[in-house]
Amino acid sequence: MNESQASGDKGYAEWSKADLEQVTVCFACGGERFVVRHEGLEDLLGGVPGRWGFLACAACGSLHLTPRPTLAAIARVYPDDYVTHESGGDANSRDNGSSWVWRLANGYLNARFGTRRYPATRTGRLLVPLLWPLCQQLDYFFRHLPAKPGRVLDVGCGNGAFLLRARSAGWVVQGIEPDPVAAAGARQEGLEVANCAIEEFLPEVLFDQITLSHVFEHLHAPDEALRRMYLWLRPGGTLWMSLPNPSGLGHRVFGRNWFSLDPPRHLFLPQPHQVVAMLQAAGYQDIRLMRRGRGARSSILPSVDYARRRNGVHVIWGGLLALAIDVLGSWFPTLSEETVVIARRGS
Template sequence: MNTAAVEIRPDLQREIRSFPCPNCSLCGTGGQPLYEGLKDRLFNALGEWNLKRCPNPQCGLLWLDPMPLEEDIGMAYETYFTHAALEDAPPPAALGARRRAAEFCRSAYRAWRFNYGDDAGKPLRWLFALPILLSRIECDGLDIPLRYLAVAEKGRMLDVGCGDGSVLKLAQELGWSAEGVDFDAQAVDAARRKGLSVRLGGLAEQRYPDESFDLVLMSHVIEHVHDPLATLREIHRVLRAGGTLAVTTPNAGSWGHRHFGLNWRGLEPPRHLQIFTGNSLAALAGRAGFVQSNVSSTLRITGYVFTQSRLIRRSGRGYMMRPPTLPVLFGRAAAFAEMLMRLWDPLTADELLLEARK
């Protein structure tokens, strides 16, 4: 997105400067006001923000108008949680019996479904995987990204927005030649301390040669970039013919958004600059040059989104530590409801998944 030709609004010191964005960046349609006066209810970035919606029924993109200036957007991340490793996570022995049993079933599912983990190859793993298979709620979270990494033919893999490198480490364990790129210097440092190949900065800055990668993953990044189309075009350039791109991002057309409105956790102003519907994400892939693409919705973040959205609606703030039990149970019930709703509306869950091939 070119900001050079627009008038920049100077605000108070330490506030994020912004520029007007009256039209949809995908189809050019003039936006309609959706929410006004939104504040950062998670990390206290200064300013108030308005969201517009594209009225084109074939699009439906949401975006901030005015939008934070690219040079200033770093201010919105000054107290943002980093992707650094959670070194204070309890070891498995410290978990309660119920959580140990749940993790045992997850391990059995990964072993049965992807032949991955210490339990791979053990007989009757499918029996212990049955609770996961029957509930279906956790399958999306366990399948992604393993469904792309646990394949017979490995090659070069790139994780755009790789954070502390947990996915890169998994990819290496499965035989990929993996590397990542991220804007977060702390996350990049954490990944490099693990011996992973990670670059700091934007994707285009890295100047990868044409057709460098067989697989590109991008998890909850596209909503943070000023020019999603340029980002996907760059990914298309560095992908080899027949290569795969997998993108996950909040779903502006989800039941969660319809239920919570301006309190929906997926809005996250001012860091989420543009929030996609299934139609707009598919259109973005097409304009970027991908000839084969499929957009679906997943349950991976539904429990978290409903838990946080309920807290935002009731208290005006998200809760970044472990939330109380009741909101967590509410989130799990919502995930079950969305699982049923997906039977007749595949794009109803709170996370979109774009799978595209070059």
């Protein structure tokens, strides 16, 4: 483990040794050799003290934050103004508009997912599928829910914005959220949300769909979580996940300034093929990497800002890069900024 200790103990004076732990085994492939990929990273998003580093598994390339905050200390890395503290209802209201693009989008969503969004034009159901990046973005917006509603669990539901969307499509919704502030906000929207960690949740029913949107990379034991959620699905039910893709163009271009590294909140960033392998090992079937479509700007433009703040580099082509990633990601999922995957529990 000499490689894994190369990041050392420098930069952690604000943290006691009891609050930090080393990663010694890759969660994706079980490898025990690591190489330093990034080190000396400060938290530019939340201002959490410390300098952080990522190790890459020598076997599969998946990234691990190490040292990382322990499960008992992890709440300290989430600032009071974290994104999930916004009202879910306000977030949902913002995800609509009156422009012709929104009218087309709502027409497609109403036909595809059974919602009653407005304003809407019926021609959207015909035109939007021809615009691949937009169509894929809208499918992602509803997390590729099946046309027939059922019961859905959102793990790490935050303020409940997705649960509100799913409920508008006829689904019976439930969430898990460890952050008490976010969980309380979701409950104010009339949602059933358990304020607990995934390890503490004891479902009373099985689910047709379980979703995790940018949650997997925050888990201390992601491999155990996959096995746990498999048992929560009804036979034939599906698991949907999205998480940052460290093999995408954004990380290749920006390196240590890639926004989605997000230390010390992101603990584990597996390569897309390793996400598939982890799902297979947990018993899932019919595993598919989905195309993300539009959405790269949300990580590329902050990466441009990080490059300026850390290195004084002024990048003027960030918008063009985001557009290129959106187009390429509409064809090749592994080039996208996110890994989006669907897997099924056997019948």
